[in-house]
Amino acid sequence: MGRGCFLTRSRISRSQGDLPDLPCRGDSARENWSIFPPHHTALNKFGFSVGEAGGEVTLYQLDLGTTAPGASDLYRYKGTATSTNIPSLPANDVPVYARLSSFVNGTWQHNDYLYTESGSPTPATLLSPTPGLGTLLGTSNMSFQWDTGTGVTIYQLNLSAVAPGASDLYLYKGTATNTTVPMLPANGATVYARLWSKINGVWQYNDYVYTEQ
Secondary structure, three states: OOOOOOOOEEEOOOOOOOOOOOOOOOOOOOOOOEEEOOOOOOOOEEEEEOOOOOOOEEEEEEEEEOOOOOOOOOEEEEEOOOEEEOOOOOOOOOEEEEEEEEEEOOEEEEEEEEEEOOOOOEOOOEEEOOOOOOOEEOOEEEEEEEOOOEOEEEEEEEEEOOOOOOOOOEEEEEOOOEEEEEEOOOOOOEEEEEEEEEEOOEEEEEEEEEEEO
């Protein structure tokens, strides 16, 4: 697609109140094009305001992503309408890149915008086995499960009989929200579990304790 220009940040908030439109002031051919952020509490509709300068627009494409301008991992619309409804957007306080592309006189041109999702990133928490010294762990094929958290891209579970954060018993690292521990000793000792969550490039953790059989 053709050249575009980059806009400043605007926060997508789940509180009421309109957010201002962010017109792109790039050149005379595109200076009247703008995109309206989501409005009010639903925050699921984007509207396009398109001027006449530079020729007639025959097709639009809106890409929403969290990785880079032009990415569409959140949503993509392509068509002739000047608005679109977004089924859902996550709430994890990360940047949302919006690219509005317009097909003018046989050429694609685009404007870029930047927003921030509402909400706060939260690390994952262990769900099963129920955390606590009163929970006795089995000695083989013990399953651990946790929730997804908010904004988490990778998890790590450390199990230790020595100290919180150590991994002398077991270590899992990956994107799944569960793992099976092949073997645990049976000596009645305390088992320390630390569940790590990587959010926006930063590791956070929650600590738990169990009791071996």
